[in-house]
Amino acid sequence: QVQLQESGPGLVKPSETLSLTCAVSGYSISSGYNWGWFRQPPGKGLEWIGTMYHSGSPYYNPSLKSRVTISVDTSKNQFSLKLSSVTAADTAVYYCGRQFGSSSGWACDYWGQGTMVTVSS
Amino acid sequence: EIVLTQSPGTLSLSPGERATLSCRASQSVSSSYLTWYQQKPGQAPRLLIYGASNRATGIPDRFSGSGSGTDFTLTISRLEPEDFAVYYCQQYGSSPPSLTFGGGTKVEIK
Numbered sequence: 001q002v003q004l005q006e007s008g009p010g011l012v013k014p015s016e017t018l019s020l021t022c023a024v025s026g027y028s029i030s031s032g033y034n035w036g037w038f039r040q041p042p043g044k045g046l047e048w049i050g051t052m053y054h055s056g057s058p059y060y061n062p063s064l065k066s067r068v069t070i071s072v073d074t075s076k077n078q079f080s081l082k083l084s085s086v087t088a089a090d091t092a093v094y095y096c097g098r099q100f101g102s103s104s105g106w107a108c109d110y111w112g113q114g115t116m117v118t119v120s121s
Numbered sequence: 122e123i124v125l126t127q128s129p130g131t132l133s134l135s136p137g138e139r140a141t142l143s144c145r146a147s148q149s150v151s152s153s154y155l156t157w158y159q160q161k162p163g164q165a166p167r168l169l170i171y172g173a174s175n176r177a178t179g180i181p182d183r184f185s186g187s188g189s190g191t192d193f194t195l196t197i198s199r200l201e202p203e204d205f206a207v208y209y210c211q212q213y214g215s216s217p218p219s220l221t222f223g224g225g226t227k228v229e230i231k
Binding site: 036045047048051059061062095097103105106107108109113114 | 158171209220221
């Protein structure tokens with residue numbers, strides 16, 4: 001059974017960097033699929049942050065591209081998100097997920113349970 | 122950038138009724154690239170339909186997806202109590218690769 005688990009600080013100060021990790025169990029990241037990050041501000045809809053293949057270049061939401069870095073650590077079977085210069089607008093539940101290939105529209109079949117990150121001083 | 126508009130914003134129905142949810146794209150979208158999710162309060166989204174009409178593993182056959190071009194539909198043939206939730210459509214854009222979501226449709230108990 002594939003499981004994903006996000007971890008990281010629940011509170012980040014404005015202008016600092018948000019860092020989250022997604023630990024994957026039940027499937028080896030290096031075996032395939034794409035791996036992505038999403039977020040959902042309180043009471044609002046879903047937003048894609050970025051996606052990467054285990055051995056390829058990441059793709060980012062253009063609106064966040066200048067502040068986002070996604071990386072994969074196959075030795076630990078996990079991938080990470082860094083979002084710099086955060087503001088209150090970055091307050092959201094952050095989800096990681098496993099995504100199909102492009103031929104299936106990057107549909108996300110497994111999701112983490114989500115972690116709430118609040119940006120506040 | 123392709124914009125997805127979901128309608129209605131809220132659908133009030135009774136268990137056993139049929140639900141028809143719309144997702145309209147601002148430009149033509151390949152059917153292969155259209156996805157539907159269900160999300161309940163406090164939970165992560167759940168994949169329902171990918172490639173516009175392919176049910177994900179374990180999804181009951183009362184859920185079906187259809188459409189092409191700019192108009193896509195998610196149909197729930199007979200609403201069960203557990204189907205009351207928010208539904209999102211998602212489209213994949215290939216140049217450059219990206220994802221966008223619709224604003225969601227809430228299906229609530231009438």
